[in-house]
Amino acid sequence: MADIVTEMMDSLISVGFATVKGTDIFPLRIQPAPDEQLVVIPTGGQLPILTVDSATDQPGVQVYIIGSDLSTVWTKANSIHSYYSNRKDTIRQAIWAARSSPIYLGKLEDGRHKVVVEFKIF
């Protein structure tokens, strides 16, 4: 099983929210270019489900939507939030929105806008 960041990036690409890893979607860190990009980071998620012979992860991810055009960034954030708000067998067994809407986090030092959407995964 791939790590959850890779799985989320692969899914975002397959759905069409990004094109190629390392080009317009990145793991963990926001890049100086391109202007518009997605960044996926893990949140640590919830406590694993523990039994005497298994531990099942319940990871979480945040997707950062970055860009200088706020309208484009906000629209894309809402699209990603809406698409992944409640899906089964898309990423592992289920993914759902951890919050009711995207969150606007203001501007980066270079002036680009930053919006985050967060998801829980089983």
Place this chain on the structure above:
Amino acid sequence: MTDAISGMKGSFWICATADGLYEKLAEVSELRLKLSGKPIDTSNVDDEGWGSEIAGARTWEIGAKNNLILSDSAYAIIEGAMISGEDIFVKALSEGTPTVGAKGFGGKATVQGADLLLASTTAQQSASWTIKGRGALSKLS
């Protein structure tokens, strides 16, 4: 350093026959064995105001919780017994397996209660079982 035994060492094994191959119930999160005695009241006027009793019949039951694993062999046995009401044979172990270093208890039983969580927005699918003994409980060591 304590001599306490980690709960992660416990396990619950099920078989459809007394001498068959016991299957481990997968992904157990809680396992309890309860023994209950039904006292016979022998209080009388010579007890000087105190009650008295003698031991009556004893019963035992096992409560088990686990994640619902539809492909699990032990689940298939217990599910079948839940529907049919037929006897099963169980081993509730503190340590070991039925064939290597078993420490625990075992006996013939029936599935008297099942509580299956089949859909939830906050939890995985799971099962809670109440398995009541039929006859004597045996110590395994």
